[in-house]
Amino acid sequence: MALSRITSPFRSTNLLIPSILSSLRHRSISNDTTLTIETSIPFTAHNCDAPSRSVETTTSELMSFFRDMVLMRRMEIAADSLYKAKLIRGFCHLYDGQEAVAVGMEAAINSKDCVITAYRDHCTFLCRGGTLIEVFSELMGRKDGCSKGKGGSMHFYRKEGGFYGGHGIVGAQIPLGVGLAFGQKYSKDPNVTFSLYGDGAANQGQLFEALNIAALWDLPAILVCENNHYGMGTAEWRSAKSPAYYKRGDYAPGLKVDGMDVLAVKQACKFAKEHALKNGPLILEMDTYRYHGHSMSDPGSTYRTRDEISGVRQERDPIERVRKLVLAHDIATEKELKDIEKEARKEVDEAIAKAKESQMPDPSDLYTNVYVKGLGVEAFGPDRKEVKATLP
Amino acid sequence: MLGVIRHKTVRPTFSAFRHFSSSTKQMTVRDALNSALDEEMSADPKVFLMGEEVGEYQGAYKISKGLLEKYGPERVLDTPITEAGFTGIGVGAAYYGLKPVVEFMTFNFSMQAIDHIINSAAKSNYMSAGQISVPIVFRGPNGAAAGVGAQHSHCYASWYGSCPGLKVLAPYSSEDARGLLKAAIRDPDPVIFLENELLYGESFPVSAEVLDSSFCLPIGKAKIEREGKDVTITAFSKMVGYALKAAEILAKEGISAEVINLRSIRPLDRSTINASVRKTNRLVTVEEGFPQHGVGAEICTSVIEESFGYLDAPVERIAGADVPMPYAANLERLAVPQIEDIVRAAKRACHRSVPMAATA
Secondary structure, eight states: OOOOOOOOHHHHTOOOOOSTTTOTTOOOSSOOOEEEEEOSSOOEEESSOOOOSEEEEEHHHHHHHHHHHHHHHHHHHHHHHHHHTTSSOSOOOOOTTOHHHHHHHHHHOOTTSEEEOOSOOHHHHHHTTOOHHHHHHHHTTOTTSTTTTSSOTTOOOBGGGTBOOOOOSTTTHHHHHHHHHHHHHHTTOSOOEEEEEETTGGGOHHHHHHHHHHHHTTOOEEEEEEEOSEETTEEHHHHOSOOOGGGTTTTSOEEEEETTOHHHHHHHHHHHHHHHHHHOOEEEEEEOOOSSOSSTTOOSOSSSOHHHHHHHHHHHOHHHHHHHHHHHTTSSOHHHHHHHHHHHHHHHHHHHHHHHHSOOOOGGGGGTTSOSSOTTEEEEOSSTTTOEEEEO | OOOOOOOOOOOOOOOSOSOOOTTOEEEEHHHHHHHHHHHHHHHOTTEEEEETTSSTTOOTTSTTTTHHHHHOTTTEEEOOSOHHHHHHHHHHHHHHTOEEEEEOSSGGGGGGGHHIIIIIIITHHHHTTTSSOOOOEEEEEOSOOSSOOGGGOOOOHHHHHTOTTOEEEOOOSHHHHHHHHHHHHHOSSOEEEEEOGGGTTOEEEEOHHHHSTTOOOOTTOOEEEEOOSSEEEEEOTHHHHHHHHHHHHHHHTTOOEEEEEOOEEETTOHHHHHHHHHHHOOEEEEOSSOSTTOHHHHHHHHHHHHHGGGOSSOOEEEOOOSSOOOSSHHHHHHHSOOHHHHHHHHHHHTTOSOOSSOOO
């Protein structure tokens, strides 16, 4: 079935930094050995048999995990600085700490599988084929942004990569994701949709409405709760009578996963995809953590202790976990890993510099894309006698 | 959600048109909608229908009769009573590239799903700068029915009509129903299709052209149902019928009224409305919904902005009473516009009667 491919002029002139880090799909072509690594903890299952905690991976995959997560970490920290410098406006929700969920999921799926998430979407967008320049341009409201500057931080999309946003209304993305799964089943595509949501959204009524329909109609929908334990400033024990989110699907099977362990995430998503294609919806609960506050206007320390934050960073950081694995298996040296981190920093800085050069959108863009088919109708500006546009 | 009241509507079935051609077929609005759905589902395998009771029940108002049998349960889907959930699912399916037709048993229940209509559907093409288009139709009966009370009688024309990114249509006749529904399903943008329960059973003549499966009406164009030169009356949905009857009565008193069937609330056909007012110099807007911030308010302002110099009288506005819809039959009658209200307003616009409150 034909997915509409919208060719936008800016994409053809988009500058991809020619570095080994720019493509998140990069795999090294030499010395690729298969490894079997145990997840940090076994999976906890609800109404299903948990997958094995022994995960198959390769040296190149582990290296790509490290590279990707390092790049994302750098990107989010850079966004923090840009926000404080007032180059990013409005809302900015950062994902640092949660990188393993996006990266692990991507390793288990392909671009025909769909991913939809809420507003903490910068890293998910990157995983689905987005570029740093598109991220920073969009954050700064420039025309080279992935949404041409018209969306902002919460509205990144990449349809050709199977990424359907980027949604600002808590919980709305869940029925939308089930709708994507419906589309996949209707079109007989052998693919699944992952709908990501937080512990805050986990109590939304529309989640249960969508899950009910997904189960009734046998849709290949996977609901993924990124449980970072805080819905904005409200801890999970204060908002959910039952914070066992993986069990909340009741009739739908669930799996609780260490979301800071990228291999566990990959294994769980692989398991979920196979399950959903055969048996319909299930819930994955990723036990994860965000280092930043809910958004840039939240210091993140009024409702949790700094000790807790640094404790997680020390014990469970996803990047550190992979670093230890890589070093333990002699896949790379400490220096090589440090070089990768330096490269990432450089790449992020270069992307920011390029993004700063990008222009703001043309004033006429105020009136584009209101409709696909504008029918030649008039749209008015604040002073309609002064500014009128015709919608093409 | 709604105990569907199987009331018998006793309605005069004479149509809007005074002239009957012996070769013109008669078709109810119900059959018009059913045939339009059928033809569009047949023409495009991506079109599917979902909503409460659309399948096995044959449709709460029998609009989808026979479709489940013809297209099967994969394309005609009975949903649980969960508007927020199934509307979101419909919008997600549209993101994927399918063409859903989501039925609300009445538009009152669309309020449960309004976040998805506005934030997930209407705004997505804009927020994504054209990446995510939403070719979806939300349809169902809108506005007052008969004796269904306050929670089941709200008109949403101005609610949805104010939102950029949506297209809002309101058919009156069977020709409107067929042509506009087909246009809505074929349109790549989210369309709100406001039907009227009391019109479902009304018959209208339909020409061979209307019956053809390729028939389609343009979105954003009003229709001049009756030409006139003394006063313009705008209306949509059921009120078009009332306006036409009012025009008959006015004609006997020497007032020639031009009746405009809006057909499209958004985009609003400002040029047809203004051209008519520039001809007649007087305007009466008619709607069933609440007056404040209503469709008539927008039309009035549009005319003042574009054709102020042509107005020979203040714009008159006929709308539903500014109260929640009562149940008692006599109160209900007082809460919605009647033909005599339209006639009276037209006469006021033509300076043929003194207004109720004389200016002090």
